[in-house]
Amino acid sequence: MAAVASSSTAATAVPASPNNAASTSSTTMLEPQSQPPSPYPDAAAPAASSVRSASSASTSSSSQADRSSTFSLDSSSAATPSSSPPRPHRASDVAWAPIRGRALGPRDFTLLRRVGAGDIGTVYLCRLESQAAAEGPAYAMKVVDRRALAKKGKLGRAAAEKRVLRRLDHPFLPTMFADFDAGTDFSCIVMEFCPGGDLHSLRHRMPGRRFPLASARFYAAEVLLALEYLHMMGIVYRDLKPENVLIRGDGHIMLTDFDLSLESTASPALEDARSAGGDRQGEDAPAPAPAPTCLPIPELQLLRLRRWKRRAAPRPRFVAEPVDARSSSFVGTHEYVAPEVARGGGHGAAVDWWAYGVFLYELIYGRTPFVGDSNEATLRNIVRRPLEFPAHGAGAGDRDSAAARDLIARLLDKDPRARLGSRRGAADVKAHGFFKGLNFALLRSSPPPVVPPPAAAALHRCDKAADVQQLFDHF
Known part of the structure; x- marks a missing residue:
């Protein structure tokens, strides 16, 4: 599940997406297999198993705790090829300028090294061939082998992801700079390279493995704006987790991984x-x-x-919720799925607001609220166990902590009809007291909690490994 958001000045990263094969029953769970974490969401588990993707777009992958698996029983139709449209908010971006308006192909890029390989595709760190010697902007190229995906029955998911990426134009979502074919078997997408890793890795580097409340509010606010835009476009994300939230070079976030997304319609409106x-x-x-x-x-x-x-x-409030979106597919990451999905029933856009509550809980308290000893135990906890908060947590006892707990509790309502956000989407969530005093319109220009160091060391040109050379032979 891969995607990317844009930066006004910094070159950013592109994660890939790991979608794991699932069984034919909507209640059958897949046991995760052990494998090294990948720096990109697409560098995930083998086709027949599911594992939680360690989707860090950083150039050096760090050890991450295993989570419950990502799973999918979804099917999608094939995408219609089209060129990447202009991106107005990227007009002055140094990474966008060299390739804007150009017809690009595989020979226009120099692959520096492979940064992820998984179920859906392989991601390479690359530069434009014309700027490789001049230390030009870095990009991430995701290469999809159509033959391999056809054998797994996953061509539809890769096509759905590309359809979504073509539509996005938002500072906290991916920008697809170019897409092209390499021969008849390979499809390539060029996106931003994010040198800062992902929120899961960053949280593990924090004291107590949790974010201070102010930092959690900042990241949660930027993710909220990304979800609002997706819902405005009629897209239900369905795979929110810290691993899919990348840190751009300027410290702001980029939500990635869209091959589990549900495409629907929405009617944005201003409501009194x-x-x-x-x-x-x-x-x-x-x-x-x-x-x-x-x-x-x-x-x-x-x-x-x-x-x-x-x-x-x-x-007036801006309301853009895809209220007509419905699916009975069993998709998501176990610790983040909503109760209606865990029960095997139908679901709509409210699943994103449940996942948003779990996401905020993890940022503040360092773990997810319903995790069990196994995937099945986790799903049982989601359906049956009441929400509990740690006795001692970040800022426990003060007003901000109380507001955070109230927001999480209202997002984690097991009844999707009563869940905060289910009626008016992000408009209701943004109005909660936890975000009081926060100017959402100025978030993009606000200083982030952490700015990653320059990624120059990670962008050095290295000898082409066997896998890179083999890819060039295919081209």
């Missing part, structure tokens, strides 16, 4: 906030009574009253 009603943290405070006036002229009093009403009126 007064009609929302009933949300404890999302309600606008009641407007104060108008101040008394001593103006003697009725016309001036009326003008002042109109101005006051305009200022006091609650701002």
Whole structure:
């Protein structure tokens, strides 16, 4: 499951996606196999097994704790080839400028080394051939072997991912710079290279293996904006986890891995906030009574009253939730699947808000809330066990911690109809008190908690390994 988001100045990374084969029953679980973690989401488990992908886009892979597996019983249709459209928000990006408007092929790139190999494809760190000697921007090239995927029955998933990538234009989502064929058997996608790794790796480097509350709020806010954009496009993500959140060179995030995504439709609209009603943290405070006036002229009093009403009126909310999206596919990562998926029933966009609650819980408390000794035990816990918080956690006892717990509890409502976000999506989540005082419009230009060091050491040109040379022979 691979994807990428954009950076205005830094070259970023492209993860690939590991989608694992599943059984024919929607309730049959696959046992994960042990294998080394890959720095890209696509560098995942073997075809017949499922493992949690260690999708770090960093150039050096670190040891990560094994999680429950990613699984899928989904099927998709083939994609229609098309060129990558312009990306307005990337107009001044140094990585976008050299390839903008060019017809590119495999011979236009120099492969530096393989950074991931897995079930869906192989990812290479590369540069443009014309700029390789001049230390130009780095890119990630994902190469898909159509013959291998056809044997596994996974061509549809790779095609779905490419369809989604072609549509994206958002600073916290991937930018597909180019896509082309190499011969008749290989399909290539060029995306950004992210030198900062992923949130799972970064969390393991934090004291206590958890983020301070302020850092967790920052990363959660950027992921929230990415989910809002996806839902606005009618895309249900279905695989949110820290491994799929990469750190760009400027420290901001990039949500990746889209081969499990569900494509639907949405009708974005502005909704009067007064009609929302009933949300404890999302309600606008009641407007104060108008101040008394001593103006003697009725016309001036009326003008002042109109101005006051305009200022006091609650701002409309942007609502973009794919409410008609429905699927009965058994897909996701075990620790993050919603109860409706764990039961084997149908699901909609509300599964993303459940996963968002698990994601926030893990950032703050260093583990997921329902993990068990096995995948089956984890699914039973998700369906039956009530949500519990650690007695001692990050900022336990203060107001911000209480707001975080309330947000998580409302996101992890086992009833998808009552779950926060299920009705008005990101509009309700953004209005929660946990994000009070945060300016979502300025997040992209706000300083991130961690800025990765320059990745120059990882971008050196190395001798072509056997696998790289073999790939060139195919080209």
